[in-house]
Amino acid sequence: MDAEFAALEWGEYTNLISSTCLVLQFARWGFVDLASGFDGDRGFRPSGAMARSVVLKQTPRCARCQLAPRWCICAGLREIECPLRIDVLMHYLEAFRPSSTGDLLRRVVPLSGQHLYRKERPLSPESIVQPGKELWILHPLGEPLPANQSVENLQVLLLDGNWQQAGEMSRAVASWGRRVSLPMTGESRYWLRTQAGAGQFSTMEALLFLLSALGLSTTHDQLQAQFELHVYAGLRSRGHKQKATEYLEGSPVRDSLWALLGEIAAKGQ
Numbered sequence: 522m523d524a525e526f527a528a529l530e531w532g533e534y535t536n537l538i539s540s541t542c543l544v545l546q547f548a549r550w551g552f553v554d555l556a557s558g559f560d561g562d563r564g565f566r567p568s569g570a571m572a573r574s575v576v577l578k579q580t581p582r583c584a585r586c587q588l589a590p591r592w593c594i595c596a597g598l599r600e601i602e603c604p605l606r607i608d609v610l611m612h613y614l615e616a617f618r619p620s621s622t623g624d625l626l627r628r629v630v631p632l633s634g635q636h637l638y639r640k641e642r643p644l645s646p647e648s649i650v651q652p653g654k655e656l657w658i659l660h661p662l663g664e665p666l667p668a669n670q671s672v673e674n675l676q677v678l679l680l681d682g683n684w685q686q687a688g689e690m691s692r693a694v695a696s697w698g699r700r701v702s703l704p705m706t707g708e709s710r711y712w713l714r715t716q717a718g719a720g721q722f723s724t725m726e727a728l729l730f731l732l733s734a735l736g737l738s739t740t741h742d743q744l745q746a747q748f749e750l751h752v753y754a755g756l757r758s759r760g761h762k763q764k765a766t767e768y769l770e771g772s773p774v775r776d777s778l779w780a781l782l783g784e785i786a787a788k789g790q
């Protein structure tokens with residue numbers, strides 16, 4: 522497998538991810554109305570309404586959001602202009618997971634940077650660190666968040682992988698910038714995966730904490746709505762309808778989430 526993937530660049534990985542996701546087998550999607558007007562027994566949209574899909578072994582998935590056509594959320598996608606420069610260093614094994622929040626960030630913040638990590642193919646700091654920017658590498662074991670930081674001069678690097686993978690990537694880029702931790706509290710809203718324990722959060726949630734700490738509240742709220750939509754639709758696509766209902770009801774951006782779901786349904790009419 523290593524030899525096979527060794528020569529792949531990011532774009533090739535992305536294509537490979539799409540193909541790989543297609544053959545994943547999920548449970549048959551159960552479905553119950555959550556609200557009249559946007560849902561019904563057809564999913565978020567009528568079958569066939571999606572502009573582009575890919576089909577392999579009779580398991581179609583949207584090429585963009587990686588969800589089955591009936592759960593495609595691309596009509597609710599809102600591209601966000603973020604004043605903070607954001608880059609993601611994604612472990613190559615994470616790149617094959619459709620629930621990856623690093624991939625969500627690529628869709629929602631197009632001007633963010635995406636970089637694939639492989640131990641055998643080390644990246645140079647010049648390929649990621651922007652000239653004139655101070656790089657913060659988010660990691661739970663980093664130093665406390667510095668005060669009074671100018672966002673314009675800042676660049677943040679997110680490490681997307683499990684605990685062990687993030688540790689390896691953190692060591693690889695340690696000399697590139699300042700390792701910073703965030704005062705993250707509460708419980709994770711990333712219900713698509715079982716977190717390692719209390720206080721464990723996804724890559725996207727770490728970014729949300731940072732945006733809030735930097736006072737970028739508008740960007741935070743926009744990104745949070747996209748994140749919650751991603752998780753909600755992921756739960757529905759896996760057939761976890763009761764869990765999805767609980768997620769929607771407990772959403773800190775419930776109104777925004779309802780509005781996005783309504784727009785998705787309207788565009789599918």
Ligand SMILES: [Zn+2]
Pocket residue numbers: 583584585586587588593594595596
């Ligand atoms: Zn889609």
